[in-house]
């Protein structure tokens with residue numbers, strides 16, 4: 074899998090702890106949640122080229138009996154919409170990442186990839202160009218992925234602690 078060096082997600086101080094708590098509380102089920110923040114376009118020294126910094130500022134852990142965050146997003150649009158509007162209105166934040174955990178491992182499953190493709194094709198503007206963050210519930214390592222131009226890519230996750 075290609076690693077895209079020009080997209081980076083930064084988790085602000087304390088956010089990784091919140092995410093780990095969400096995962097621990099959901100065990101043995103998979104945890105899911107939504108990350109809100111801002112996206113900054115940072116010009117590189119080459120004219121016309123940019124890095125995209127996804128600055129994660131808020132994490133909403135979803136208590137749900139659904140098997141995946143997409144199942145939640147689709148079947149519980151009202152609750153998703155409420156969390157989304159609160160973040161967007163009170164702090165001018167947008168949805169930047171869909172988070173979930175796996176019992177072990179942090180690579181996207183076949184279902185994850187199908188969901189990424191689904192959102193890329195049919196998603197609302199607000200759910201496009203998401204970074205999918207996945208945490209291994211065992212070692213708590215987190216990785217980021219995007220489905221861009223019909224390709225699954227890995228992006229850098231940096232926790233600012």
Ligand SMILES: [Zn+2]
Pocket residue numbers: 173174175181182185207
């Ligand atoms: Zn998954």
